[in-house]
Each structure stands twice: as structure tokens, then as C-alpha cells.
Amino acid sequence: PSPVDGNVPFLPNVLKVFLENGQTKSFKYDSTTTVQDVLNSLFEKLSIKCVNHFCLATEHVKITRKNRLAILDPKDTLTKIAAKPGAHHLRCVLRVTYVPKDAYELLQKDPIAFEYLYLQVV
Numbered sequence: 184p185s186p187v188d189g190n191v192p193f194l195p196n197v198l199k200v201f202l203e204n205g206q207t208k209s210f211k212y213d214s215t216t217t218v219q220d221v222l223n224s225l226f227e228k229l230s231i232k233c234v235n236h237f238c239l240a241t242e243h244v245k246i247t248r249k250n251r252l253a254i255l256d257p258k259d260t261l262t263k264i265a266a267k268p269g270a271h272h273l274r275c276v277l278r279v280t281y282v283p284k285d286a287y288e289l290l291q292k293d294p295i296a297f298e299y300l301y302l303q304v305v
Contacts (some may be wrong), residue, residue, distance in 0.1 A: 203302035219257035233293040
């Protein structure tokens with residue numbers, strides 16, 4: 184894959200999660216690793232406390248408009264997701280999918296989660 188299309192080199196049993204700030208986090212996985220395992224690790228690495236607002240999602244890298252997301256089930260294993268047809272055209276992103284009713288309250292409770300939401304919507 185060329186770097187122009189947004190793909191990263193394929194590494195077997197390694198999931199790259201793209202963050203809103205342009206960074207990526209990589210996770211080695213085996214047949215038992217679930218989406219929730221990756222989320223828990225991300226929340227710890229990023230120091231996110233208000234975890235109920237977040238999910239992992241996939242977006243299709245071959246489509247110009249990157250607004251079509253598929254939310255991943257936290258119980259699914261990464262091997263199940265990787266085995267789906269066309270999985271090599273998907274990239275995994277951490278997204279705020281459950282917007283808080285009161286953004287100011289989120290800012291007070293978890294400034295890091297608030298900043299992530301801000302980066303996602305601007």
C-alpha cells in the first residue's frame with residue numbers, strides 16, 4: 184500500500200488505532216484479544232476516565248469521505264474482525280460516540296476526554 188492512501192504497512196496480529204491528534208497506538212493481539220481489551224489499554228495509556236463515551240470503530244480507507252464509521256462490538260475478538268472480507272481496507276479509530284449531555288461537566292470530570300471530543304468535532 185502507498186502512504187498516499189492512508190494505509191499503513193500490514194503487520195500480522197498488530198492492530199493500529201488512529202487517534203484524533205494524528206498519533207497511532209499499536210497493539211499486538213492473539214485469538215483471545217477483544218475490542219474491550221484494546222479499549223481498556225487505550226484508556227489507561229491516554230489517562231481517560233469517562234470511558235463510557237468512547238468506542239473503537241472502523242472506517243474505510245479507500246473512500247474519499249471518511250464519515251462512514253462502523254462501531255465495533257467490545258466483545259468481538261480482533262481475529263474475527265481481521266477475518267472479515269475487505270478488512271485490509273479498514274482502519275481502526277478511537278471515537279467519542281456517546282456525546283455527553285453537558286460538555287462542561289465532562290470538562291470538569293475528565294479534561295482529557297473533553298479534549299479528545301473537542302479534537303474530534305473541530
